[in-house]
Amino acid sequence: MGPELEHALVERARGGDVDAFAELYRAHVALVRGYISRHFRRCDADEVTAETFVRAWEARARFEWRGIRYKAWLLRIARNLAVGGSRSEGRFVQVEAAEVAAAPAPLPEPGDAVVDRWQVAALREMVEALPALQRDVVVLRFVEGLSAVEVALVLDRRQEAVRSAQYRALQTLRAKLSALDAAG
Secondary structure (H helix, E strand, O other): OOHHHHHHHHHHHHOOOHHHHHHHHHHHHHHHHHHHHOOEOHHHHHHHHHHHHHHHHHOHHHOOOOOOOHHHHHHHHHHHHHHHHHHHHOOOOEOOHHHHHHOOOOOOOOOOHHHHHHHHHHHHHHHHOOOHHHHHHHHHHHHOOOOHHHHHHHHOOOHHHHHHHHHHHHHHHHHHHHHHHHHO
């Protein structure tokens, strides 16, 4: 979805247009579900995803274009629900790194399937081993494709803190990958 179309849909949804919101839902549900499912168990990810869109609808009039994309706003709602739910209500159970590594992967392309799967699993373990802030920054920046400004909004941090966490995370990953290459 292009930025012009998204902007028009958001504005229509802000005015109460259910059809426009339904289009936004279809465009972003996989993103929200994917982000949550990487951090929370499947059944809970469905619940958080649904609640994210309920909250987004309820708060639609408060959304403002302040240099962020709509998806960053949705991910902030999702993260706040998931983190708040896991701390205060015990509803959402965080996924451990071992569970993520054991999750079924999509079917690989023929050829280097074994090497590819090993590399993906190794990188996933390295990312999961990062401190929480660094891990969240890496996932939001490089998996979800958010800008540093949007990541700062989602994580409720200053941009400098996000950039610093990203730098430290990439330095750590670079060192681990170099050690892995040297050992292999």
